[in-house]
Amino acid sequence: MKKIILLIVLVLTVAACTKNDGISTVNEPSIEDEIDESEYVTGEIITDGIYDYPSNEFGIIYFVPDEESSEIIKEKYNMLEESLQLKYEDKVKVENLPKELGIYKVMVNLKLEEESKWLVIEDVQLTDEIGTVTYEGKDYEMNELDENVKVKDKVCGLIIKWVSRDIEVDSTEIRFAGEIESKGYYFINFELMYGGNVGKIYFSEEDFNNIPFYREKGFDSFYFFRTNELYDELENFSSFGRGRFKTSNYTIFYNGGMGRPVSDYLTEIISLDENYRNMFNFDKDKYVDPVGINKGFIIVSSTNHDENMNLILADYYYINKNKPEKLFLFNSDSYIYELKLASNDNEFVLSSSGYNYETGVNGKEHAMIFNITESGVESQKVDELSISLDRIPDNGVSYLIQGYISDININENKVIITLSEIEMNDVLEFDSVLDDDDSVDILILDYNISGPFIKVGDEVIINCQYTKDKEFLYTLGYNIGMKPINKK
Secondary structure, eight states: OHHHHHHHHHHHHHHHTBOTTOOBOOSSOOHHHHOOGGGEEEEEEEEOSOOSOSSSSOEEEEEEEOHHHHHHHHHHHOOOOSSEEEEESOGGGGTTSOSSSEEEEEEEEEEEETTTTEEEEEEEEEOSOOSOOOOOOOEESSSEEOTTOOTTOEETTEEEEEEEEETTTTEEEEEEESEEEEEEEEEEEEETTTTEEEEEEEEOGGGGGGSOEESSOOOSEEEEEOOSHHHHHHHHHOSEEEEEEEEEOOEEEESOSSOOOOOBEEEEEEEEOGGGTTSSOOOTTEEEEEEEEOSSEEEEEEEEEOTTOOEEEEEEEEEETTEEEEEEEEEOTTOOEEEEEESSSSEEEEEEOOBOTTTOOBOOOEEEEEEEETTEEEEEEEOSOSSOGGGSOOSOOOEEEEEEEEEEEEETTEEEEEEEEEEESSGGGSSSOOOTTOEEEEEETTTTTTSOOEETTOEEEEEEEEOTTSSOEEEOGGGEESSOOOOO
């Protein structure tokens, strides 16, 4: 009898939870019942799982709509791109998205922010079913991208998430998802243009093969805002140092006109070289910057500015990579210098255009020749050509020579480079016959003041002439190029 009574009570309880029409009245409906899929578009997101705001204002996800959703977005918002930037102002919106680098299928509910014209994420969900995928992406075996590069292509362990082209000015912008590991020097400075502190990491030459480039070698550094506590760690360590890092959001700007903006994010400090701790303490009114980087050393300037960031004076320092300590070279007296030539880790040339940034007066361009010895720094200022003008012919006969710099000799106020593995377009007109193992010495009249930075091992192309007495084959810095000539 008791069992019958309990059964009746149970039936009545269930019936009380059900309407006459049989529809469930449970207060927590399933996710499927909550989502009106007619309000969603579908496609893929390209993400590396880093969703922190780059500017402490909002975040961006790169969304590749499928073919059907592309038509909807085009009709509704008048937008048609390979990938779309979707804005979110609350990280809760993306907290369930993957934390690993990849391309993921999603459905997204969007709204248009009328004033800014941003597409804003109302909701985003992972899904198994989307519409027609028009492009799967390809893998680049090398780090050089070509003009056919597209969103979803992969290179150097990264995924391309954005490509923008301006055909009229032949400019291209390419953005990447994924982290890049590199080692090198870093600098932390206050930038008046951005109204805050920014950082740069100058990665080492061996890292170039692991970093994508497009139609040219590309940048030699990563450029980042303060986006997390890692920036503070670098600033407190030293405004200049050396270490190993991970960065994300790498961006290539080819022929961009205004130059490269701050775009990278510092995501991990793998290690810092303790020899650089407190080498340069951070000071908002001082700008610590690389003058030039050679394989075995770096020249650093510490520039004092007034409240408007006008240059007052700059101290120049030499730091050897194998023995990291700050060695004072000279005070620049409001001139700016560049590293122009390095014969080895101890001999090098800095040059100035002669413009004085304090007085605004154009002076004489000049070079500073340095030799680092066990007893200290030896230096010499030169502002004349290394031979007299009456030794220079006026017949216009010159030779275009390509080769590798096998030696640089700085001696008796003369800079002479030795070229090996020589190739010439006009070999029959040259005054001597060259064999494959021959080398040629070339005097640089202006100490390379007007030329690019050169060092032993560089491949160069040089337009040169003989002096009247045939003693020297000579050139000027602006006649030295870093690109190979076309071979006949």
